[in-house]
Amino acid sequence: MKWRILWRHGAEQITTPREMETVLQEEWDKITIEEINHEIVKLPDIMIRCIAANSGNKFQS
Secondary structure, X not given: OHHHHHHHHOOOOOOOHHHHXXXXXXXHHHOOHXXXXXXXXXHHHHHHHHHHOOOOOOOOO
């Protein structure tokens, strides 16, 4: 969600909770099942890397 909002809004500021709610809902509605499946497939590797880092998460997947 974070990259979607940053990509969509760039330097535009979201200044109210209502604006944030609207943006989040709009972006949530755009997520496809393919995108969800793509992220789910990465989970086993992420868990292995997390355990190897003693539960840290300072890596990019």
